[in-house]
Amino acid sequence: MDDALSWGSIFLRIAAQLLPVWVALIATFALSMRYKRRLGLYGRIFDSPVGMTGFGLVMFWVFTAIFADWIITHDPLGQLSGMKNIIPGSPVKDAVEGAYPYYLLGGDHLARDVFSRMVMGAREVLKIAPAATVIAFMVGITLGLPAGYLGGKLDTVISFISNLVLAFPVILLFYLLVTPEIRVTGIPIVLAAILFIFPVIFLTLLLNARFFTSPPKRNLYVGLTLLFGLWAYSGLAFNADPLGVWSMDPNMLNVFVSVVFVNSPGVFRIVRGMVMDIKTRDYVAAGQTRGEGPWFIMLWEILPNARGPLIVDFCLRIGYTTILLGTLGFFGLGVTPESPDWGSTINYGRRLLAIAPHPAVVPAFALMSLVLGLNLLADGLREESMKD
Amino acid sequence: MLLFVLRRIGVMILTAIALTFIVFYMTNLPPNLEKLAKSEASVRMADDAVASWLERNGYGGSVFVRYGEWLGVMPGWTLTDEDGTIRGRCIANGQDAATAARFCGILQGNWGFSTVFKQPVTEVLARSLGATGWLMLWVMIVMVPASLLLGVLSGMREGSRTDRILSTVAITTTATPEYVSGVILIALLASATAGISPILADAGWISGKTLFPGTATSAMDDITFWNFFLPVMTIALYGIGYIARMTRASMTEVMTQQYIRTARLKGVGFRQVVMRHALRNALIAPFTVIMLQFPWLLNGVVIVETLFNYKGFGWTLVQAAGNNDIDTLLACSVVAVFVVLVTQLISDIGYVFLNPRIRLA
Numbered sequence: 001m002d003d004a005l006s007w008g009s010i011f012l013r014i015a016a017q018l019l020p021v022w023v024a025l026i027a028t029f030a031l032s033m034r035y036k037r038r039l040g041l042y043g044r045i046f047d048s049p050v051g052m053t054g055f056g057l058v059m060f061w062v063f064t065a066i067f068a069d070w071i072i073t074h075d076p077l078g079q080l081s082g083m084k085n086i087i088p089g090s091p092v093k094d095a096v097e098g099a100y101p102y103y104l105l106g107g108d109h110l111a112r113d114v115f116s117r118m119v120m121g122a123r124e125v126l127k128i129a130p131a132a133t134v135i136a137f138m139v140g141i142t143l144g145l146p147a148g149y150l151g152g153k154l155d156t157v158i159s160f161i162s163n164l165v166l167a168f169p170v171i172l173l174f175y176l177l178v179t180p181e182i183r184v185t186g187i188p189i190v191l192a193a194i195l196f197i198f199p200v201i202f203l204t205l206l207l208n209a210r211f212f213t214s215p216p217k218r219n220l221y222v223g224l225t226l227l228f229g230l231w232a233y234s235g236l237a238f239n240a241d242p243l244g245v246w247s248m249d250p251n252m253l254n255v256f257v258s259v260v261f262v263n264s265p266g267v268f269r270i271v272r273g274m275v276m277d278i279k280t281r282d283y284v285a286a287g288q289t290r291g292e293g294p295w296f297i298m299l300w301e302i303l304p305n306a307r308g309p310l311i312v313d314f315c316l317r318i319g320y321t322t323i324l325l326g327t328l329g330f331f332g333l334g335v336t337p338e339s340p341d342w343g344s345t346i347n348y349g350r351r352l353l354a355i356a357p358h359p360a361v362v363p364a365f366a367l368m369s370l371v372l373g374l375n376l377l378a379d380g381l382r383e384e385s386m387k388d
Numbered sequence: 389m390l391l392f393v394l395r396r397i398g399v400m401i402l403t404a405i406a407l408t409f410i411v412f413y414m415t416n417l418p419p420n421l422e423k424l425a426k427s428e429a430s431v432r433m434a435d436d437a438v439a440s441w442l443e444r445n446g447y448g449g450s451v452f453v454r455y456g457e458w459l460g461v462m463p464g465w466t467l468t469d470e471d472g473t474i475r476g477r478c479i480a481n482g483q484d485a486a487t488a489a490r491f492c493g494i495l496q497g498n499w500g501f502s503t504v505f506k507q508p509v510t511e512v513l514a515r516s517l518g519a520t521g522w523l524m525l526w527v528m529i530v531m532v533p534a535s536l537l538l539g540v541l542s543g544m545r546e547g548s549r550t551d552r553i554l555s556t557v558a559i560t561t562t563a564t565p566e567y568v569s570g571v572i573l574i575a576l577l578a579s580a581t582a583g584i585s586p587i588l589a590d591a592g593w594i595s596g597k598t599l600f601p602g603t604a605t606s607a608m609d610d611i612t613f614w615n616f617f618l619p620v621m622t623i624a625l626y627g628i629g630y631i632a633r634m635t636r637a638s639m640t641e642v643m644t645q646q647y648i649r650t651a652r653l654k655g656v657g658f659r660q661v662v663m664r665h666a667l668r669n670a671l672i673a674p675f676t677v678i679m680l681q682f683p684w685l686l687n688g689v690v691i692v693e694t695l696f697n698y699k700g701f702g703w704t705l706v707q708a709a710g711n712n713d714i715d716t717l718l719a720c721s722v723v724a725v726f727v728v729l730v731t732q733l734i735s736d737i738g739y740v741f742l743n744p745r746i747r748l749a
Contacts, residue, residue, distance in 0.1 A: 160399075164406055167732070169683065169724040171690045171702075172717075175709035176411065181419035323565045330567045330691065331706065343567070350571055350695060354602050357575035357582045364568040372563035379559065 005089030005102060014104055014115065020067040025059055041311070044384040051380015054315075057373025061366075065123040072116035073100035076340045083107035085356040088114075108345070108359035109352055117340040118362050124341040125370070128252070129321040132259040136321075137314060139198040139260065140267025142205070145298040147268070148275025159272070162265035170262055171327065177258045178334040188254045192237040195260050200229035209296040255334040259324055263317060270313055274306040281305075308385035312378045319374035326367050342367045389740070396736065400729045404722075411721040412455045415714045421447050423712050428503065446477055458500075458718065460493020494722065500715030504707055509719045512704060517723065519608060520689055520700035523623070526616060527685065531624040531631070532678060538628065539635020540670065544662055546640045555636065561629030566691040570622040574695075578602040578618060604696040619696045623688040627681055631674055638673040642666045672742045679735035683728040 005013070015022075029046075036043035045051040064071060074080070082093040088106040092099065105115040143162075147155040165173075182188060203225045211218035235246025236253075248256070278284065279302065287297045329335050329343020337344075342363035349360025414420075425441045426433055433441065442448055446457075446465040456462030457477055464477030478492035492498040499509040542554035561569075576583035578600045585598040600618050607615040642648065643666055651661050690702030697703070701720065708716035 160403075164403055164410075167403055167407060167683075167725060167728045168410075169686050169690075169721070169728070171687055172411070172705065172709070172721055172724060175706075175717075176414040181417070181423065182414075184419045185417050187414075187417075319563065326565060326567060327687075327691065331694070346567055346571055350567075350574075353571065353574045354579050354598070355581055357571075357579045360571045361575045361582075364571045368560075368564050368568050368572075371565075372560060375559050375563045 004087060004091065005104075007089070010089045010104055013102065017071055017073060017104070017115075018064070020070055021060060021063040024063040024067070025056065028059055029056070041308075041381070041385060044387075045377070045380055048380040048383050050376050051384060054373045054376025054378070054380055057369055058377055061122050061370045061373070062126060064119055065126040068119050068123045071119050072113075073102070073104060074113035074116045076112065076116045076120040077338050078113075079111045080107075080113075081111065083111040083113075085109060085352060085359070086111075087356075088358055105362050106356070106358045109348060109356075114359050114362050117345060118342070118366050120340040121342045121345060121363055121366065122370075124339060125322055125325060125367075128256060128259070128325060129318050132256055133263065133314060133318045133321050135195060135199060136260045136263035136317070137267050137310070138202045139195055139264040140269075141271050141303070141310075142198050142202045143264075144268045144271025145275055145303065146294075148272040149279055149294065149298050149302065151276075155272070158268070162268045165261065165265045166269075170324070171331070173262060174258060174328055174331070174333055177261070178254050178328060183250055183254060188250070188257050189238065191257045191261060192253055195257060195264070196233050196237045200226070200233055203229060205295055206299050209293065209299050251334055251336065255325070255328060258328075258334075259321055262324065263321060266317070267313070270309065271306070274309060275302055278302045278305055308382075312382045312385070315374050315378035315381060319371040319378075322367065322371055322374070393733075393737065396733055400733060403729060404725055407725045408459075408718070408722055409455055411718055412458060413451055415712075415717055416447070416451055416454065420712055420714070424503070424714065427712070456493075458493050460491050460495035460498070462493075463490045464492050494719075499719050502708070502713055502716040504711045504713040504716065505704075509715050512716060513701075513719050513723065516699065516701045516704040519698065520693070520702065522607075522611060523616075523619060523689065523693075523698065523700060524685065526611075526620045527623045527627070530620055531627045534624070535628040535631035536635055536671070536674060538632035539674065540639050540662070540667065542632070543636035543639025543670070544643065544666075546643065551636075554632070558629040558632040558636070561625045562633065563629075564626065566622050566626055566688045567695065569625050570618070570692060570695045573618050573622055574602050602696075604698040608699055619692045619698060622692050622695070623685060626688060627685065631677055631681065634677040635670065635674045639666065639670040642670040645669075672739070675742060676735045676739050679731045679738065682731040683724075686724055686727060 032039065032043065033046055036046045045055050080092060083090070083103055084107055086103055086107040088104065090103050090106065092101055092103060103113050103115070105113075105118065108114055108117070143158050147158045176182070177188070177191075204222055207221045207225055208218060211221055231241065231243075232246045235241025235244075236248050239247055239250075241247060275298070284297060284301055287301050292301070325341065326343035326346070329339075329341050329345070330347045332344060332347055335341055335344050345363040346360050346367075349357075349363070353360055421442055422438050424447075425438045425445075428445075429437075429441050444467060446467070447454070449465070453462055457464050464479075466474055466476035466479070468474050476488065478490065478498075479488040489496065497510075499513070501507075502509050502512050505512045538554050538558060542551040542558070545551060564572075577585065578598045579585060579602070580589075580597045585594070588594045588599055589597055601615055602618075604615050604619045606612075607619075648661060648665055651665050652658075656665075686702070689700065690705055692698070693700045693702035694706050701723070704716065705720045705724075707713070708720060
């Protein structure tokens with residue numbers, strides 16, 4: 001039987017295992033640096049060391065999630081006998097021929113490989129966090145634009161509702177929204193039905209405002225959007241897709257909807273505030289004088305001019321969503337026990353912290369580095385976008 | 389000013405009513421009530437038995453009426469049993485129905501009975517809020533001076549090496565949620581197999597196996613540096629980074645103002661400029677941020693109390709939510725909502741007081 005690996009060789013082996021990630025990272029950086037002058041705001045990230053570090057960290061996890069199947073050394077759900085809470089670098093006992101001979105970052109309380117679970121956890125997080133943030137942004141923008149631009153009663157009502165959600169302690173909301181019992185009542189489906197319609201509305205308004213002067217084009221684009229949008233909508237919200245392409249596990253839907261619900265009011269507030277500022281500018285007045293419709297002004301005059309702060313907030317908010325997903329996992333809400341997501345891994349690991357810290361510390365560092373990367377990226381973007 | 393405060397209080401009350409109703413509605417959903425009936429009476433009840441148990445214990449009828457009863461603006465329910473005794477929401481066991489009060493909601497001070505702790509909710513709440521109060525107090529004592537100092541130091545000379553280092557520290561702590569920093573701190577300082585404790589134990593510098601204990605349960609009776617350091621640091625770390633960043637932003641802005649340049653040109657020393665001219669103006673924005681940080685601390689408290697097994701407000705909330713203890717959960721949410729709304733109000737009023745440029749009619 002071999003001895004346990006030293007820390008040096010553990011890191012070397014992990015680095016070797018992550019080879020596809022390094023290749024992809026180097027390719028991305030080389031290409032982006034080469035053409036950075038032609039890439040607009042994205043290219044300017046590479047002018048700031050902070051932004052570049054952040055981008056590197058984020059892309060590291062994105063590529064890890066993409067190539068997870070090649071990177072993992074063991075089945076993230078597989079339990080091997082004798083590997084319970086084993087220290088990092090331990091050789092696998094009675095290894096099967098062809099299997100990876102070590103548990104690189106040790107075993108957890110159920111004798112599963114911590115390294116493979118961390119890698120698969122990245123996929124779990126990156127599957128939900130960006131998508132949930134995108135939907136939250138569409139909800140926030142679709143409501144924030146008219147609230148800020150038109151004001152009046154509409155603004156009062158939406159602002160009140162969004163303040164209501166913001167005043168709710170997040171954890172209490174999660175405990176109320178993400179329980180198995182709540183699924184029986186259909187509340188998640190109602191919420192999904194309300195929240196998921198906003199992307200469809202947003203895109204329809206966006207294209208209609210742009211192309212309504214040439215009806216054939218408009219009919220084509222809006223028709224396609226409605227066709228695809230409502231198709232996806234029926235599948236995701238009601239699980240009633242006639243072709244069975246779009247569907248979402250009810251557990252996941254519950255988590256997803258709650259995260260979107262918590263995030264949207266924040267986006268709404270930012271958009272509303274910015275619209276109230278931008279609508280006093282001369283180019284908006286010029287647009288009004290030209291006879292542009294309110295939705296055209298909101299979506300094609302104001303929104304593009306608000307993009308800088310929105311992109312920065314988008315990065316920060318993905319990080320915040322990652323933290324929220326971790327919180328859900330930490331309290332064991334809405335995830336299956338085998339799920340390798342970082343929050344629940346930390347939750348199971350924390351009970352044995354005193355004797356075997358690695359099962360909790362590894363995902364903890366993973367989560368921290370991803371959120372740190374997103375924060376640094378947001379900082380770099382903010383710095384660069386302030387330069388114009 | 390008075391009108392502004394009154395209007396804010398009006399909106400606050402409306403918000404509080406809406407929020408408590410939402411919590412009431414969510415905790416009183418049919419599946420939750422069914423679970424309650426089964427845990428209170430018998431696990432093997434049939435559906436119609438559940439329905440009649442709920443009916444007999446005042447859970448029947450419209451959710452609005454029950455919310456009114458809970459709030460204390462509707463008369464409590466009463467029922468006459470087959471043997472002629474009158475039971476009701478406001479009638480204690482064995483009490484004569486005629487002497488009982490008509491209204492008994494939270495407005496009358498009747499917060500209900502906790503099914504998990506087998507105690508009146510007021511007692512549970514008083515105990516747990518007391519415990520959390522100490523935690524919050526120490527967090528504030530650590531967090532506020534540390535973060536202001538960090539922010540002022542890095543904002544004083546923007547772009548200097550101190551600024552770069554302190555900003556990196558701040559951004560790292562904001563990227564570390566409590567459950568991550570707590571786990572890392574425990575692994576580092578309170579684990580018998582990892583971190584610095586084994587080294588210290590081998591050297592004979594500490595008597596026990598670990599430097600700090602991994603739980604804060606003993607702090608319920610007696611708060612010491614050793615059992616309180618980890619939970620307080622875990623909550624404070626996240627806030628430190630955030631407030632320091634806000635302070636830095638406002639400090640850098642103040643340092644570019646004309647009056648700072650004038651003071652410098654007059655020949656006032658840098659230290660004097662920072663202390664006398666910049667500091668007060670730079671601290672307006674962080675004040676709002678610190679006040680608005682309270683609701684966030686509430687989140688941190690829930691996580692940290694669960695992690696360190698400290699039986700305060702957050703721990704109680706988790707227990708109540710996990711065990712479907714409706715009365716306790718409602719009381720917790722009332723407290724939480726109250727804290728959030730009051731801090732919002734204070735931050736608005738304080739902002740006006742601190743900033744002479746803002747005048748509210």
